[in-house]
Amino acid sequence: MNKEKFIQEWIEGTISQERVNELKKDPEYSETIAELETIVAATNRIVPPHTKSKSQAWDEIVDKLEEDEVPAPKKGKLIKLSSLVPIGIAAAVTLILAAYFLLSSETSFKTPSGKQMAYSLPHGTEVLLNAETSLSFDTSNWETNRVVKLEGEAYFKVAEGVPFIVKTKVGSVEVLGTSFNVFNRSDMLVVSCFEGKVKLITSRAKEIILNANQASTIIEGEIDEPKEFDIEKTATWREGEFYYEDVPFPLVVEEFERQYDLKVVYDTMTSRPYTGYFNNKNLQEALKLLFPPMSYQYEKKGSTIVIK
């Protein structure tokens, strides 16, 4: 075990006290341990201050919520910071923001298999990432240049402002304030617009505009005409539900693997289209809904599903 690793595990508390005592006798470790012991011992007892109890804090929140319980419009409205504070303060805030974003300009998020994550991007834009998705962006010029790079699938809710651009290997999506879903796996890109308007641009510079409730697909550089979609069955991965209508079965299996962090093993895989549904909460049910309808038998072996 190297020393750095040992220190790490000790601080993290994943190493036993006996092992620490043992290593104390080792001249290579004794000095480091002696030095760190003070810090470890002290910070074992360190407590942050508070001025009110948890239940007091809860009561205050309940009071506040009741005050605000005037029926609010369903859609949240963005309030510009500048309308709330005098101009001088606004400038100072901008400076603080600018300093913050300069310090942490390149950001990236990545979700593993079997997990979905929600993030807020600067200035009120929100994004929910499906499993096995990566998103990266540079916040240094965020106010004039909102560009993110995506691989995987994400649902965006974009706050109003300068154009917001999602780049993928296959093409890019450009919007103002709106909500939309982007699915990009290998050479396929599907964009579904939920609110507002979305401009879809292929890597060969062909363009198409999507209105609310329209979706379009790019495969092998070709862009489809916009189609109306069923709002109840689109981008429902956010609730852990997956609906398919005439989708090549291998694509469905790939999504299943991502959701359950499992590997599906097979000799021959049909490319017949699948129509159906599964969710990411009940593995047994998902298996039944996916494989028997396609005339496959399945067997779970550890973290793999073998199908025949």
Next chain:
Amino acid sequence: MDKESFKSIFDQYYEVIRNFLYYKLGDIDQAEDITQEVFIKAWNKRDEIVISTVKSLLYTIASNLAINHFQSAKKKYEFKLENEERPTSETPEYQMEQQEFAIKLNDVLDQLPENQRIVFLMSRIDDLTYPQIAERLGIGVKAVEKRMHGALKFLREHITQKI
């Protein structure tokens, strides 16, 4: 989401979110005010909350709200050390020593870069593992390790020889 399930989220995360904001801001009044805002914001988004991601959502809201607040002029850490359960902890000398140490510790924590301070305290006070910290802050485990490493180095240099 109804009020009851929201209350259970509150119960589970109130303290860690308040602590997180305190680590960031060093002003407990401000940290408590913003924590309140965090939960009100979360309540307003209750229809969109996915339980599996609520943790990182709360931390993200907290970070964003903290950015919008001015750094308080009062920034000064007031961490205390709980008494050890041993006979000497009653003596005035010992109490004095402990107080001096706490002052020193607060001072050093203040000088620690914010990123490192937050990770260090989330590990020490909130008892979170590195992967848990990584998830909550939306960063990689490697980044957590790096920040911890920096924090420990700094603390070793600034605390150990002085006591």
